[in-house]
Amino acid sequence: MSTPILHHYPPSLFSEKIRTLFGYLQLEWQSVIIPPIMPRPHLMPLSGGYRKTPIMQIGANVYCDTEIICRKLAELTGDNTLYAPGFVAERVARWADTELFRTTVALNFRPEALAAQMSQMSAADMEAFQKDRAELSAGAPIVAVDPAAAQADFVSLLASLNASLRQPFLFGDAPSIADFSLYHCLWFVAGNAANTPLIEAWPTVQDYLTRMQDFGHGCVTELAPQAALAIGAESEPQYPDAAVDPRYADTLAAGAAVTVAPNDYGRIPVAGKLLSWNGNEIVIAREDDQAGNIMVHFPNIGFEVAAA
Numbered sequence: 001m002s003t004p005i006l007h008h009y010p011p012s013l014f015s016e017k018i019r020t021l022f023g024y025l026q027l028e029w030q031s032v033i034i035p036p037i038m039p040r041p042h043l044m045p046l047s048g049g050y051r052k053t054p055i056m057q058i059g060a061n062v063y064c065d066t067e068i069i070c071r072k073l074a075e076l077t078g079d080n081t082l083y084a085p086g087f088v089a090e091r092v093a094r095w096a097d098t099e100l101f102r103t104t105v106a107l108n109f110r111p112e113a114l115a116a117q118m119s120q121m122s123a124a125d126m127e128a129f130q131k132d133r134a135e136l137s138a139g140a141p142i143v144a145v146d147p148a149a150a151q152a153d154f155v156s157l158l159a160s161l162n163a164s165l166r167q168p169f170l171f172g173d174a175p176s177i178a179d180f181s182l183y184h185c186l187w188f189v190a191g192n193a194a195n196t197p198l199i200e201a202w203p204t205v206q207d208y209l210t211r212m213q214d215f216g217h218g219c220v221t222e223l224a225p226q227a228a229l230a231i232g233a234e235s236e237p238q239y240p241d242a243a244v245d246p247r248y249a250d251t252l253a254a255g256a257a258v259t260v261a262p263n264d265y266g267r268i269p270v271a272g273k274l275l276s277w278n279g280n281e282i283v284i285a286r287e288d289d290q291a292g293n294i295m296v297h298f299p300n301i302g303f304e305v306a307a308a
């Protein structure tokens with residue numbers, strides 16, 4: 001197996017979910033640091049236009065969205081703990097990655113939290129960042145929650161978590177996929193100095209955060225974006241095992257020209273030939289001038305497939 005490559009940037013919370021999973025699974029990986037805003041000229045040839053962060057690459061196979069990245073890492077390592085609690089853990093993970101994520105973004109948009117963040121950014125960088133994120137959400141704002149309501153919601157979450165965590169992780173002695181999704185949201189909030197008083201009131205939650213943080217980030221080496229693109233171009237993609245399941249694909253058959261896009265924000269369609277579609281995953285094949293033959297993997301959940 002070639003080493004997983006993660007295209008990410010340090011403050012990205014969804015990237016922290018994967019970095020911590022690398023730590024838990026004690027994996028070796030290569031890190032490509034991308035800019036927090038577009039353009040990303042060495043990454044787009046690999047992803048076909050998908051622009052959320054992070055993106056994982058294994059040779060000429062490219063994984064978009066942490067849902068499918070986590071499944072791939074569990075499969076690669078033969079891990080049998082992450083998905084062991086089943087339905088409930090998968091649904092808690094989904095809730096954290098969508099609803100709780102939006103609450104935490106709203107929380108970090110409180111004036112005092114924005115001021116703490118902005119103190120590390122120049123006015124020009126802040127303006128470029130806001131313009132980029134407006135394009136990302138394309139008229140459908142990610143933050144639709146009032147900051148004060150987000151704070152009230154978040155404090156009640158902390159109180160409930162603090163009172164109910166009686167074991168090291170949400171579903172027992174080993175972490176499940178739900179812990180990694182909950183953790184990256186808590187990490188994002190805890191990383192803003194304005195939120196310190198919110199978190200420090202809850203010792204059990206703090207211990208939980210420390211337990212997750214102690215997994216570290218695995219064994220990482222740096223890689224230049226150009227080198228990652230060259231790896232994609234030089235590698236042959238690995239074909240998926242699963243076929244196109246008509247229960248998901250409806251009228252679309254293997255080989256159909258399709259586009260795949262997230263159904264929330266950053267709805268940039270990626271075009272290719274449908275290879276595989278099952279309950280967990282959609283895979284398309286692309287031919288790219290710079291990256292060569294690439295297979296792009298998306299989760300079944302949160303994405304829309306259309307005939308091209």
Ligand SMILES: N[C@@H](CCC(=O)N[C@@H](CS)C(=O)NCC(=O)O)C(=O)O
Nearest residue numbers: 012013014051052053054065066067
């Ligand atoms: N559902 C996606 C969400 C990813 C996401 O929203 N990531 C943020 C960064 S933490 C993002 O893409 N921001 C815009 C960007 O980096 O271009 C996943 O699980 O990977």
